[in-house]
Each structure stands twice: as structure tokens, then as C-alpha cells.
Amino acid sequence: MSDEPLEIVIPMDLRFKWSAGPHLGHFLRELREGNIVANRCPECGRLQLPPTPVCGRCHVAMGTDWVPLSTKGTVISYSFVVDPMYDAGIGDMRPVPYTIAAIVLDGGPDVAFFHRLEEKDPEKVRVGMRVEAVFRPPGKRQGLMEDIIHFRTID
């Protein structure tokens, strides 16, 4: 009798139906319309992006003080991802390489927005570059982060 190690492979495909709730829900519905909105804390005045029901700092309900942000912004950090990674947005491994970035949108200085950049040439991406969101065509948006295809360079 052999005592080779036995490893049993069991895949798990868990399907969740997440509720976005009123705050993230509003953000995603606005995204579907081609807008990016944050909500403002009634106490400290800080913007939350993505919007949440409560300001962690002040522990107060965020309410509905919605602030539209520009779809243009400035890259404050980025990474060229070259190791394949499962991506819930497409339900599969996202083809590499792609560029993920932290972007401060105009009008939203408190928080960084995350998304991909169109630019995949490491020589052409830098901190401080100006970018703009490119949305899917109106009929193709679903109220998901994927409604933005990526951010394109604008300078």
C-alpha cells in the first residue's frame, strides 16, 4: 500500500446576491447614468467615495448630501498588474497586463477612486497625470463598476 499524499480538489462556485443598499445603490445608479457621486458627512464635511451609510470618523448617519464629482481626475498611484488575477467584474481571470490606478477626482479631494487606466505602456504612466473616465454606451450600463471601461489619458 502506497502512502503518497492525497489531495482532493473540490471547486466552489458560490453565487451571492449582494444588496447595494441605499447609499452604494445611489452611487451605482448614478454610475449607470454616467455620473460619479460621493456623499458628504454632515458633521466633518468629508466626502465618501464609494458612499457609505455612516462616517466612521464621526459615527453619524451620512444622509443624502450627494456631491457630484468630475469624471476627470489626477492619478496619485498606479500599478501594472502582470500576474493574472481573478476579477469578479468579468467573472474570470482578467487578461494581463492591465493598469490599476488610484485617482483623485476633481471636486473630491478627500478620497481616492480606484479604476483601470487605458494606458498600458509603463513609460507613459506617471503620478500626477490627468485622466478621464470612459463609460460604456448608455444602453450597455448595468449599475456596476464595469460601467466605466477605464480612464483615458487627457494631457
Add this chain to the structure above:
Amino acid sequence: MKKKVGIVGVARTSYGKRPEAHLQDLSFEAVQKVLEQTGLRFTEDGSGIDATVSCSQDHWDGWTISSKNAIDGAGGHLRTEEKVAADGAYALYYAVLCILSGHHDCILIIAHTKESQVDGRLIENTGIEPMYGRMLGLDFTTCAALQARRYMDERGITPTQCARVVVKNRKNAMGNPAAPVSEILTEDDVLTAPILADPIRVPEAKPVADGACAVIVATEEKALQWTDRPVWVKGMGCCYDRHYPGYRDLIDPLALRKAATMAYGMAGVSDPRKEVDLVELSEYFAYQELLWCEGLGLCPEGEGGKLVDSGATGPGGDIPVNPSGGLLAGVPVNVAGLDRAVEAALQLRAEAEERQVEGARTALVHGTGGACGQMHCVLVLGR
């Protein structure tokens, strides 16, 4: 601290990949070792271990209430067992509170993870909120890459300084029998290694590891009775920041500063650089060692790079950081922070063999979890 809590035993498995081992084999192996070392048993009359605190994660185990995988080996059969589903440093923190409360006198802490059984990046993708970050394919590695870039851009940290952390920790790991990494790298090796998520290269990320580690803590009275080399928990603190990395200024590890301030205040440490003899911290990525050194107050803000350049954090430096090789030597997640305590205790008991920091009296232990260091736990240990 008014009352003292002592570490009376530490043990662990080796951390290489273990295809032959069931999850329960891993934790039981570490538990058996620490029982053998201390001579303690699970008892109900106060003569041994009163209760168990375990640390593991459902997602990593692929099994909800993951502590049940290990319950028998952990001495949890018809006994008190509680799970902390975060880093092992938090499990130690919680066990110390259980003793300080007077509810228990002696606790076994056991942490396990078998990373090799699943693609860890899928697991860490589920560590990100689903409808925003997870939809972008963010995981702890891509988030870390964004933090690393920002840190390098804003503070002038260079790829070479990050590579120096890898070189130092790999070299240190050669003296650590539990560490699975077996190859010393040069700065050049690191700087030309394949990219994972730029600017992070493969050797700058913690390698995959399997294993478990166990620690026994007890009241002062019992610790003195059971060991002639007790290690005391002198101070501790933990702090959470907000989940979305976009809400945080990623170059300011505010939660770490607060956790450290709590631990230092409790331990009466006013200048950690001078008063601490060694640091075992949780660097899941090389740049984090530099950033966490800043957060722990071992150097001024923005000077983590200069700190490694100076050699201060290397062997023989004035503040050795990760003489064990740290997480870059290969330590499983969840086990990570508790293994830092195991290493610190071995140092303070002068049992750290090749990696011994001469005359070590005070050590810092650090655990972290979440993307870009969302939460931190800091403990000051002393002999």
C-alpha cells in the same frame, strides 16, 4: 500593566508546503510540541491549561467556523475554545485580556493556515468589499502595489531600498529552521526578478507557506511556577482603520501609530528606538517593513528607506528588524503575528540560536491584516 501575563511556552511547525498534512495535522503538531515543552495538560482544576484561543480564517480553510477543523487537537473537546478570525497577534492580545480579566489563568493560543491548498489571491480578493473593490479585481497584492507606489513617489523610497529588505530578511532566514525560503538573493536578483504587480516583484511578496504555531500564556504566579524563563507581555494595543484604501492616506499608517502608542504607553516605552532591542514585524511585502518601521516610531516619518540603508535594522544594528527573516522568510497568514511573538519570545529566552540578538531584553511584536494594513496589533514583550 498592573497584573503580569507571562508566555510560558512557544512552538511551531516548519512552514514549508505540506501536501501530506490535513489541516488538523498542522495545528495538532504545534500543540503537541508546546505541551511537551511545558509539560502542561488541558485540565479543569487549575493545574494546567484552562481554555484555548485559536486563530484561523474560514476563507483560507474553505470551511466555515474554521476553528472546528482544529478543535480536538487544540484541546477544545468539551472545553472552552474561542476563535479570533484575524491575525494571530490579535489572538495573543485576546488571550492576555482573558487572563487579565481573571476569568482564566492559563490559555493555549493556536494559529493555523494551509495556504498551499488554494490560490491565496482569490482568497484575498474576497477580503475586499464585493461591489466596489472586488469588481475591479483588487486584492491585497494590487492594493499593496498602489500603496508601495505612493510611498515611493511621495517619500522618495527607492526600489533598491525595498530590495535591501528582501536581501536582509532572506539572509536572516538562513538561521531560522522554520523558514521555508532557502535561497539568499542579491539586490540585483530582486531588482530583476519577475514583476507581480509593479512596483512589487515576486521576491518582495511573502511566499506561500503552510503551518501552525502555538503559544501558552499564564498569570504571573503560574508563569513563575512553570518556567524559569518567562517572557512578560508588558504592553499591547490594536487599532483598525477604514476598509476602503481610498479613504486612507496610504503613506501614513495611522492605525499602526495608534496601536503602537497604546502599547508603548502601557509598557512605559518612551523612545522605542532606544528601549527596544529587536522588532518582529509583519511585512507581507518588502516596502511594508520600511513603512511599518515609521509607524512604529523607529525612525522619523519618511525615513524608513534611510533606516534600512544605515544597516540599523540588520544583524548587529542598533534596532534589528525581523532577525528571523520575517514574513518574507515564509510564514502562513493568520499564523504571521503569533509567529512574531514566538520569535520574540525565543529571543528574550536567549534561545534564538544563530539569529540571537545578544542581550535582548525588550522586543516588539507586530501583526497586521486587511488590504494595505487596515488593522494593526502591537505588543511589547520583555524578560
